[in-house]
Amino acid sequence: MRIDVVSIFPEYLAALDLSLIGKARQQGLLELTVTDLREFTGDRHRTVDDTPYGGGAGMVMKPEPWALALAAALRAGHGGADPAAPAPVGSAPVGTAGGGRPVLVVPSPAGEVFTQATARELALREHLVFACGRYEGIDERVVDWAGEHFEVRPTSLGDYVLNGGEVAVLAMVEAIGRLVPGVVGNPESLVEESHSDGLLEYPVYTKPAVWRERPVPEVLLSGHHGRISRWRRDRQLQRTAARRPDLVAALDPAVLDRSDRAVLAEEGWVVAGEHVVRADPSGHDAPGAPVA
Ligand code: ADE
Numbered sequence: 001m002r003i004d005v006v007s008i009f010p011e012y013l014a015a016l017d018l019s020l021i022g023k024a025r026q027q028g029l030l031e032l033t034v035t036d037l038r039e040f041t042g043d044r045h046r047t048v049d050d051t052p053y054g055g056g057a058g059m060v061m062k063p064e065p066w067a068l069a070l071a072a073a074l075r076a077g078h079g080g081a082d083p084a085a086p087a088p089v090g091s092a093p094v095g096t097a098g099g100g101r102p103v104l105v106v107p108s109p110a111g112e113v114f115t116q117a118t119a120r121e122l123a124l125r126e127h128l129v130f131a132c133g134r135y136e137g138i139d140e141r142v143v144d145w146a147g148e149h150f151e152v153r154p155t156s157l158g159d160y161v162l163n164g165g166e167v168a169v170l171a172m173v174e175a176i177g178r179l180v181p182g183v184v185g186n187p188e189s190l191v192e193e194s195h196s197d198g199l200l201e202y203p204v205y206t207k208p209a210v211w212r213e214r215p216v217p218e219v220l221l222s223g224h225h226g227r228i229s230r231w232r233r234d235r236q237l238q239r240t241a242a243r244r245p246d247l248v249a250a251l252d253p254a255v256l257d258r259s260d261r262a263v264l265a266e267e268g269w270v271v272a273g274e275h276v277v278r279a280d281p282s283g284h285d286a287p288g289a290p291v292a
Contacts, residue, residue, distance in 0.1 A: 001099075001125070001180050003032045004073035005169055006066075007132035008048055010034045012166040021174055024183040032173070033076065040068035049135050058136035066142045070104065070129060074149055077102050077127040099126025104150035105172065106131050106143065107165030111154030114172055116195035118155065122172075123179035130172070132165035198251055200240045202232040234263050241267035251276045 005013055013034045016022065024030040038046040042064075049059035075082060103125050112118075122128060129150065131138065146152050157168040178184050194201040205216040219231045237260060240247050248264065253271040256264070261271060270279045 001030055001123075001177075002077055002127045003030060003130070003173060003177075004076060004128070005032070005034045005130045005132065005173070006037050006069045006073065007034065007164075007166055007169075008037045008134055009132075009164070009166055010036045012132075013169065015170055016173060020183055021177045024177060024180065027182070029180055029182050030177055033073075035069060035072070037065050037069050040065040040072070052136060056136075060136050061133055061138040061142075063139040063142045063145075066131065066138055067145060070131065070142075070146055070149070073129045074102060077129075099124060101151045102127040102129060102149070104129045104131060104146050104152045105169075106133065106138070106152065106154045107157065107168035107172070108133065108137065108154045109156050109159070109161050110137075111156040113159075114155050114157055114168075114175070116175070119172070119175040119179055122176045128176070130165070130169045132169055134164040197255070198247055199236040200244060200247070202235040202239070230259065233260065237263045238267060241269060245278075248276055249278075 005016075007013060016032060016034070017025070021030065021032075025032050037048055041047055047062065048065055049061050052058065052060045103122060105122070105128060107130065131142075143152055143154070155168075155172070157171055162168060179190065181187075184190055190196065192201065205220060209216050209221065217231065219227050222228065237248075241264065248267075248269055253274060253276060256271065256276070264270070264276065265279070268279050269276055271277075
């Protein structure tokens with residue numbers, strides 16, 4: 001997979017040299033380039049912003065440096081060739097081999113919310129370009145223009161406002177990158193983590209068996225795989241009900257066995273037809289023990 005990040009603060013992305021993502025880059029599993037948007041300015045001051053038409057607070061990022069930077073990223077994704085040039089007769093259409101069109105991710109609090117499903121989808125693509133906006137955002141015409149060359153995805157990390165896209169890109173590249181085959185050494189660890197099956201992860205423990213008078217739950221020392229799996233599944237259901245009722249409401253009843261349904265009932269949820277709903281529709285005092 002190839003990833004290009006364009007930012008006016010390329011140093012912000014230095015963390016992508018570290019840990020699993022840094023290792024994946026060294027191993028050639030991820031080809032990741034960070035480019036300074038100011039390289040694509042034409043004036044002495046390397047200006048990237050200007051005042052907004054229509055008035056209002058703050059500054060808006062100028063379109064031309066973005067168009068030049070994104071065109072350079074497109075070319076880089078085509079091994080330096082001009083993606084607009086006619087393809088040699090008999091060759092596959094540009095950008096359609098394997099991972100489809102290049103994807104332009106524009107981090108923005110006004111985008112669609114990034115989830116594990118988004119990460120899974122983007123991990124299958126061959127070329128991702130991230131455009132880190134700052135100030136009040138990028139001139140909207142860049143998005144229109146980019147739509148001719150990319151699949152454009154305005155994407156939000158969540159319902160809060162950051163100072164720019166860089167922190168969001170760090171999070172997204174990590175979430176996507178770790179799903180690229182080979183990046184995480186033991187692929188089994190991707191199976192049982194939070195959000196992999198619509199539930200939060202179960203609690204985990206390590207040695208010592210008793211720590212500051214707190215013992216590890218007995219069942220985990222039993223060596224009984226069936227009981228351990230059931231205990232973990234129960235904790236997942238309880239935790240998800242306590243912390244993320246929106247995820248419980250999105251569960252498909254087809255994935256819930258009798259024991260799952262009994263645990264959910266204790267937490268105040270029942271299966272009604274094709275949905276999981278609150279037993280008490282007012283949604284307030286659902287019963288159930290406190291959750292670890
Ligand atoms: N830029 C500013 N706020 C953001 C957010 N919540 N998600 C993604 N990019 C952003």
